[in-house]
Amino acid sequence: MYSIDLALMKPGDIVFTTETSLTSKTIRNFTGGNYSHVMLCVGYGSCIHADKKGGVHSFNAQRLLVEHPNQIALKRYNPHLSPETSKIIEQYARLKIGTVYSIWEAVKAAPFFKKEWLGHLKVELEKPSSLQFCSRLVAQAYSHAGLKLSATPSSCTPVEIFNSPRLELVENAVIRVPEELVALVNDESKNKIKIHTDTIKRLLESVRKLYGDSIQTLHDLEALAITTEGADDIISDLTIKSGYLELWKIDIKENPWRYSQIEFEKWATDKQNRTEIAQNELGMAQHQLSRHLASLHITRENYKNYPNKTLGQLIALYETLVMLAVKKTELFSHY
Template structure:
């Protein structure tokens, strides 16, 4: 089997730039036109990466990012350590763009559009998403003058960043096998774009709306319904017609050991020498997920205070359910640590579980009003 390479996720930091190249005609064409080594860019937001492809903006598990050549995968990081505030703003912007459409023409014509100082649209392409995430946070991009029309090559040459060495590793057989399994994110992505596209069509067909609203991401839909609640039932109906609101527990069927104590004990027995490392890896993504769900719950409760419409109620239920799934996972992980005698680690996980429990309760209180 030919060697494959991937990122060592343990070494990634929030805000890291992930640059890649592929052995495809499209990738080679981009590299020729831009005179660069890389053809694609993504950004690590903790637990997952956000990227803009022809399918749109969505999150992707870095464990599924495999390359044949280690030179085709690189990570760039700010030369100056990022403050927590700037880091959170960078990630906030990137995550807020999930659901946006891909700016095909702007990506293809970025050089003339940059030279002619033309106005950008709200759509995204890979390097724009990354650069604008940093611009949104007020980060000094130094010699990167136009974040809206930059290429992966320009990101790699930006004086604000430096290449991180020793972060690309050879993939093990188990890692290759996982990367080739069906990605559940694809299903959720399809559902998200299905209902968002219906909202876009609704706005385009309504003269009173099409001039005022450019629907790219969910934030745009929220703004629409805050100002025009008469469209709430229609938009909420679009969501309910997909699995978007009910897909929160898909992981239970894929990884049942994360939600059942007996199954977790059986899983731990597969790692007699490094059960603690296995549990640490299971825990790794949870704090960032909780942080995202917390922000979503707080923002949605705020929106409900302005307009108590079904669209926001359904989203609060969704975020509450996602947080509760995380709570269950934390309780099972804590049980796992206790079972191998690592009580200090178990206590830390229990504190994280209490954090999640607080926001589940807060959401329940609002939903019961």
């Protein structure tokens, strides 16, 4: 099995994959490319993408496995992205988490449907939509930062992005995954990000049943709680029942070494390896801290104008996430 070398991945990089499934073959036949799916790297082995299983959601690149090396590739924007630009791209993609995936929207991006002779149908096909598919998400995220990967970011294909003259192939990024790690990677019981994705999906679906399909993301819940009478009590109650507010407990339970020096040194016995792990974890914790502090600040400002239960819950959540990120930053700064 093969995957991407996480050590080579940088925020803003784009992963291209393909499969032997009928869906993948259909997409490749319609678009004329070698790859049927794209993912946006946001740092430290984490990607954000859109698929029919979970809509827009995060993905741990460690779990990205393909059978052949030509089924996966990593490309990077040239000239390299500044940290500020990478942050804008990531923020846009994160704001779309929870958005429903649309196969029809993806199909409409195929070259056939862009032909001029389609006339009125072509105009109908180009109407804007809030739904997402993989290449639209990546192209729109870049476009939001003022960078064009496609002339039509809302209606583009994986092959259009792959062939963008602004992207260059990252050499030697595809690596063979040792057999002993394949079973570990395929253990869904340890897939923390999937638990997050499923929880968010259930929460949004429960709200959509009451308020309609215009509710696409978690941020839509905040707006709904502010603008619709009675919605705040309902949304805050559904949020509690979903378990979303306590997802942070999973990592503490499964990886106590991230929060205790004693546990960390017991878990990572080799000193050299311990230092390498600590450096990576420190970078990840600092990244999380910056993101959670920004979310906390925005939510507190909104709460000043709209003091309701939903925003109050989020403030408490972000305060906890900030505290945990600080704890990890302090721990791994010692190594």
